[in-house]
Amino acid sequence: MPTPIKPSLAGFFAGSNPTVPVHLGTRYDTSGNFLVEPGNTVVSHLVKGSPSEAVVLAVRDRMLAMPDADRLAFTPVSSLHMTLFQGIIEYRRRLPYWPHDVPLETSIDAMTRLYMERLKGFEGLGPFNIKVVEVVPTGLTVAGATEDDVRIMRAWRDALAVPFGYRHPDHDTYVFHITFAYQIERLADDRTVEWQALFDDCLSLFANEAPVIELRAPAFCGFKDMKHFEELLVLQQ
Numbered sequence: 001m002p003t004p005i006k007p008s009l010a011g012f013f014a015g016s017n018p019t020v021p022v023h024l025g026t027r028y029d030t031s032g033n034f035l036v037e038p039g040n041t042v043v044s045h046l047v048k049g050s051p052s053e054a055v056v057l058a059v060r061d062r063m064l065a066m067p068d069a070d071r072l073a074f075t076p077v078s079s080l081h082m083t084l085f086q087g088i089i090e091y092r093r094r095l096p097y098w099p100h101d102v103p104l105e106t107s108i109d110a111m112t113r114l115y116m117e118r119l120k121g122f123e124g125l126g127p128f129n130i131k132v133v134e135v136v137p138t139g140l141t142v143a144g145a146t147e148d149d150v151r152i153m154r155a156w157r158d159a160l161a162v163p164f165g166y167r168h169p170d171h172d173t174y175v176f177h178i179t180f181a182y183q184i185e186r187l188a189d190d191r192t193v194e195w196q197a198l199f200d201d202c203l204s205l206f207a208n209e210a211p212v213i214e215l216r217a218p219a220f221c222g223f224k225d226m227k228h229f230e231e232l233l234v235l236q237q
Contacts, residue, residue, distance in 0.1 A: 005192050009199075012137045014186035021183040027226060028182055032073035034225040038108040039089030040115060042083050042160060043229055044215035046178075055210035056080065059135065059202045060180050066198065067190055072137060072181035076227050082130060082142060082178050084153070084218050085160040086168060089113065100166025112222050116233060118163035119220055124237040125155040130176065130213050132206040134162065135199040136191040139180035145212050178213075182226075207217060 010016035016117045028034045046053045057077060063069060088097065088111050093104045102114065129145040130153075144150035157174070168174070189193060206213075219231040 003201070005189075006196065008134060008141075009136060009196065012183065013189050014016060015189040017186055021186075023182055024184065028073045028184070030184055032070075032184055034073070036225055037090055038222075038224050039096055040087035040108070040112045040220065040222045040232075041083055041229065042085040042087065042218050042220050042235070043083050044090060044218050045081045045229070045231070047214040047216055050214040050216045054211065054214065055205060056178070059140075059205065062198060062202060063137070063180060066195070068187060071183065071185040071187060073184050074181040075179060079227055079229060080178055080180075082176055082213075082215060084176075085087055085157055085164065086174075087111075087164065087220075096166050097168060101165060112232070115163065115220060119206055119233055119235065122159075122163060123233055124218065124235050126152050127217070127237050128152040128156075128215075130215060131211060132203065132213065135202045135206075137195065138177075140178040142176045142178060142213065150178050165229070166198040179226075 005013055005016060024030070026035065027037050046056060058078070060074075060080075065074070066075060086097075088108070090108055092098075098104055102111070106114075126148040130142045130149065131145040132140050133143050134141040144153050146193065152178070155174075157171060160170065216234075217237050218235045220233040221229040221231050223229045
């Protein structure tokens with residue numbers, strides 16, 4: 001009898017989700033190469049050299065060592081971040097993912113310049129910490145480390161919606177995460193036991209060695225693809 005898949009992991013396995021990964025062909029190809037997909041965003045990068053970064057990288061390495069890791073397209077270590085607020089992106093030129101007062105055909109570079117102006121003098125809602133709540137094939141699901149952190153992160157998102165000029169449909173339900181990789185191909189169902197055991201071990205590792213993940217201050221970033229997020233403006237906390 002096959003091992004049941006945790007509901008939160010079901011979408012990553014072929015038997016429960018035979019559909020083609022949503023970003024395959026636009027964000028990356030079947031060889032794991034990342035494609036040009038420019039945009040901008042607000043993210044917090046990991047603190048380089050921190051103890052918690054070391055644990056994050058150890059977990060990433062363990063995932064890379066899995067024999068079927070070639071079904072995943074891994075982003076570079078330097079790109080690791082938590083998205084605080086999603087900006088605009090080339091292949092999502094439609095409402096409500098674009099400010100209603102700016103033409104949809106406006107170039108990405110022009111949008112980035114516009115947001116740089118709008119974010120001047122932006123007052124942040126304070127520092128926050130995060131914790132890992134789940135490990136999945138594409139990376140880490142995270143959340144505010146305390147109820148205060150959850151509240152502060154929500155306040156940041158509400159405040160950033162003003163200069164960005166929109167609220168995504170998932171504005172209030174957005175699941176924070178740190179992406180390691182994107183799926184090229186769904187994982188095979190007969191690999192469920194091995195992957196779930198890895199994720200359980202890694203979650204315990206975070207609980208014991210990195211209960212809080214250290215992040216840099218939120219920054220407005222531009223990007224050409226998923227390999228690098230250039231910090232253009234560090235936001236006041």
